[in-house]
Amino acid sequence: MRELIALFIIFFGLLSFGQKNQISKSNLENFKSVQEFDSTLQKRINEENLIGVWYTKTIAHKKYRTNPIPKFKDRYSFKKDFSIVIIMSNKTISGNWSLSPNNIITITTISGKIIYQVRYFKDGTLALASSNSYRTLEKINN
Helix, strand or coil: CCHHHHHHHHHHHHHHHHHCCHHHHHHHHHHHHHHHHHHHCCCCCCHHHHHHHHHEEEEEEECCCCCCCCCCCCCCECCCCEEEEEECCCCCEEEEECCCCCEEEEECCCCCCEEEEEEEEEEEEEECCCCCCCEEEEEEEE
């Protein structure tokens, strides 16, 4: 009986071996794009570069395999006095922000801290990674 079960497992293992794994291919492409983002950020960004209004372009959560298009364009308003106003899904969050030497943005609000690592910054595009999401922001010039 054990031999029959072993043959059954080997047979179906060989059948599935020849099929392409689309999920793995998609994850590999996403990983390559993150690597490209990481390679462009060679030096520390300045606080002056963040000041202004940013809107979300894409958001990728860990639970999704592809980048969903956000229903609402979140708005991040970084101000010179290190205060910030975030409008997420028609909910306003205000607090203070700081930028550490290793490109970590810490946003402190009444409800707690939000910590983002800057992954990419170039030509009005800012990519941020947190513990459960990866978001790309676009700067709107006023």
